[in-house]
Amino acid sequence: MQTLFGSAFRCSVIVAACLAAMLSAGSASAQVKEPTKLTFSLDFIPLGRHAAWYAAVGAGFFREEGLDVTIIPAQGTAQVLQAVDSGLAQLGLIDVPGLVLARAAGSKIKMVAINYQKSPYAIFSLSPGAAVTKPEQLEGLKLGSGAGSFTPKVIQGFMTQKGLDPAKLEIANVAPAARANLLLTGQVPAIEFFVMSRPGLEGGARAANAKLETFLLADHGLDLYSLGIAATDAYIEKNPDVMKRFVRAALRGWKLTLDDPKRAAALEKQFIPTLNEDGILAEIETVRDLAVTADTRKNGLGWFDPAKFQANLDFVVKYIGVTGTPILVSSPVPGCATKPLVEQDFQV
Numbered sequence: 001m002q003t004l005f006g007s008a009f010r011c012s013v014i015v016a017a018c019l020a021a022m023l024s025a026g027s028a029s030a031q032v033k034e035p036t037k038l039t040f041s042l043d044f045i046p047l048g049r050h051a052a053w054y055a056a057v058g059a060g061f062f063r064e065e066g067l068d069v070t071i072i073p074a075q076g077t078a079q080v081l082q083a084v085d086s087g088l089a090q091l092g093l094i095d096v097p098g099l100v101l102a103r104a105a106g107s108k109i110k111m112v113a114i115n116y117q118k119s120p121y122a123i124f125s126l127s128p129g130a131a132v133t134k135p136e137q138l139e140g141l142k143l144g145s146g147a148g149s150f151t152p153k154v155i156q157g158f159m160t161q162k163g164l165d166p167a168k169l170e171i172a173n174v175a176p177a178a179r180a181n182l183l184l185t186g187q188v189p190a191i192e193f194f195v196m197s198r199p200g201l202e203g204g205a206r207a208a209n210a211k212l213e214t215f216l217l218a219d220h221g222l223d224l225y226s227l228g229i230a231a232t233d234a235y236i237e238k239n240p241d242v243m244k245r246f247v248r249a250a251l252r253g254w255k256l257t258l259d260d261p262k263r264a265a266a267l268e269k270q271f272i273p274t275l276n277e278d279g280i281l282a283e284i285e286t287v288r289d290l291a292v293t294a295d296t297r298k299n300g301l302g303w304f305d306p307a308k309f310q311a312n313l314d315f316v317v318k319y320i321g322v323t324g325t326p327i328l329v330s331s332p333v334p335g336c337a338t339k340p341l342v343e344q345d346f347q348v
Contacts, residue, residue, distance in 0.1 A: 033066065035063065035066050035067055035068040036066060036067050036068065036242055037067075037068045037070070038067055038068070038069050038070070038090045038091060038242070038246065039069075039070045039071075039072060039088065039089040039090055039091075040053065040069055040070070040071050040072070040089060040090070040091045040092065040093070040246075041071075041072050041073075041074050041079075041080045041083045041084065041088075041089040041091070041092040041093065042071060042072065042073050042074055042080075042092075042093050043074055043076065043077060043080055043092075043093045043094070043095065043227060044073065044074060044075065044076070044176070045073045045075075045176075046071070046073060046268075046271070046272045046275070047196070047275070047279075047283060048196070048265070048268070048275060048279050048280035048281070048282065048283030048284060049194070049196040049283045049284070049286070049287050050071075050268070051257050051261075051264040051265060051267070051268040051280055051283070051284055052115075052250070052253045052254040052256070052257040052258075052264065052287075053071055053093075053250065053253060054071065054253075054264075054267055054268040054270075054271045054272070055253040055256050055257050055263070055264040055267045055268065056069075056249050056250050056252060056253025056254075056256075057069055057071065057253075057267075057271070058267035058268070058270055058271065059252075059253065059256060059267060061249040061250075061252040061253055061256075062246070062249045062250075064249070065245035065246070065248060065249045066245065067242070067245055067246060067249065069246070069249075071271075072088075072089060074092075074148075075146065075148045075176060076146055076147075076148030076149045076150070076176075077094055077095040077098035077099075077148070077149070077150050078098070078147075078148040078149075078150065079148050080092040080093060080094050081094060081098065081099070081102045081107060081109060084109055084230065084231060084232060085102075085107055085108065085109060085232065090231060090235055091229060091230065091231045091235075091246060092109075092229075092230055092231075093115070093227050093228070093229065093230075094109065094111070094227065094228065094229075094230040095150055095226055095227055096111065096114075096224060096225045096226055096227075096228065096309075096312055097150055097153070097154050097157075097224060097226075097312070097315075097316050097320065098150035099111060099230060100312065100313050100316045100317075100322070101150065101153070101316060101320070101322055104322035105322075108232045108233045108234065109230050109231065109232050109233075110230060110231065110232070110233055110236060111228050111229070111230045111304075111309075112228070112229050112230060112231065112236065112243060112247060113228050113229045113247050113250070113251065113302035113303075113304070114225050114226075114227075114228040114302060114303070114304040115226075115227050115228050115229070115254065115291055115301075115302065116225065116226035116227040116228070116287075116290045116291060117225065117290060117291060117292075117293040117295060117296060117304075118218045118226070118289070118290045118293065119154070119217060119218045119222055119223075119224040119225070119226045119290075120194040120195045120196060120216075120218075120226055120227075120290055121151050121154055121155065121192065121194065121195075121216070121217045121218070121222070121226075122192065122193060122194065122195040122197075122198070122214055122215060122216045122217070123138075123141075123143065123155070123190050123191070123192055123214075123215040123217075124183060124190065124191050124192075124193060124197070124198070124201055124212060124213070124214060124215075125183070125189060125190040125191075125212075125213045125215070126183065126184075126186075126189075126205060126208070126210040126211065126212060126213065127210060127211040127212075127213050128210065129186070129189060129210065130189035130190050130213075131213050132190055132213055132215045133213055133215060135158070135159070135162045135164060135220055136164065138155065138159055138164060138168075138169050139159075139164055139165055139168040139169065140168055140170075141169055141170065141189065141190055142170040142172055142188060142189055142190065143155070143169060143170065143171055143172065143188075143190050143191065143192055144172050144174035144179050144182055144183065144188040144190065144191040144192070145171050145172070145173065145174065145179075145191070145192050146173065146174065146175060146176050146179070147173055149192070151192045152169075152171045152192065153320050154217070154222075154224070154320070155169065155192065155217065156169060156320070157315065157316065157319035157320035158217050158220075158221075158222050158319070160319040160320075161221075161222075161315070161319045162221075172188055174188065174191070179191045179193065180193075180197070180200070180201055180204060183201070184201075184204045184205065184207075184208050184210075185208075195214065195216050195286055195290075196283045196286045196287060198212070198214055198286065199279065199282035199283065199286070200279060200282075223308075223311070224312050224315060225304060225308065225309065225312055226290070228302075228304070229246070229247060229250060229302075231243065247302065250302075251300075251301050251302045254291065254301050254302075255301060257284060258284075258288055258291065258292065258301075261280075261281050261284045261285070262277075262281070264280075264284065265277050265280040265281055265284070268280055
């Protein structure tokens with residue numbers, strides 16, 4: 001009887017232990033947090049230049065940080081600012097000059113990391129044709145641009161800085177999708193696009209028996225930061241840990257893209273299958289020239305210098321002009337204002 005009782009007792013203990021383990025596991029599962037849902041707005045429709053963001057999603061970097069990120073398109077900085085200010089997107093890829101102007105007008109968005117260390121603003125024209133290669137040629141030029149683009153303001157500020165008359169630059173409102181065709185068919189003499197558009201435009205120019213001329217403002221003395229990660233003051237203040245996790249995962253996506261462009265292109269095509277792999281790779285290489293500088297080689301991707309930020313603000317105030325009082329767009333997220341969150345991990 002003692003043996004039978006002992007066996008029964010031991011069996012009961014084992015069953016109880018198993019039940020306790022099952023209940024504990026169930027309780028633990030119930031306590032697992034759902035990923036934080038975030039919406040991130042691109043500055044434009046998805047193109048090869050955006051591979052890093054899709055790589056961060058596709059490689060699981062956001063998921064590893066407990067984030068469920070949805071990427072949405074836009075049609076220029078103005079639309080991204082509106083999306084982030086309104087809460088449609090918690091974060092956005094925003095252009096620094098546009099952000100300074102928006103903050104002066106009352107926007108509450110701040111920059112937390114810089115992806116484009118050099119400005120990508122470019123004017124494309126054809127030879128024979130307008131063949132813009134010098135700043136002086138901007139006076140009297142008709143330039144195709146879009147209503148949501150801040151680039152014409154930057155170009156006009158650049159002209160003022162160079163002692164040229166910005167009023168002599170004629171801006172024609174052209175939808176982004178139609179801009180390239182209007183240039184290649186001679187309906188507008190020049191268009192503005194980010195320099196990443198050059199590979200596609202070069203192919204079109206060759207087909208039209210013309211040479212594409214690229215006037216990159218950064219090559220003619222314009223020293224501005226450009227696109228980076230931004231969010232509202234309120235969201236940053238209430239969600240500092242989410243912001244750190246997002247920036248960390250995003251910069252991992254950037255490092256993957258610059259280290260292994262083919263993998264990044266394949267990951268982006270999982271989400272945007274209509275993109276051409278060669279086109280993605282060409283844009284990644286153009287972006288590399290904007291994202292990787294002596295500063296980022298030393299300090300890591302995403303880094304920015306508050307002194308240069310102040311110089312950017314001064315350029316906007318002096319040469320573009322603002323209403324209201326601009327506020328320096330530095331970030332309360334630890335480490336983001338002067339260095340990346342994990343410095344060594346994001347060096348390329």
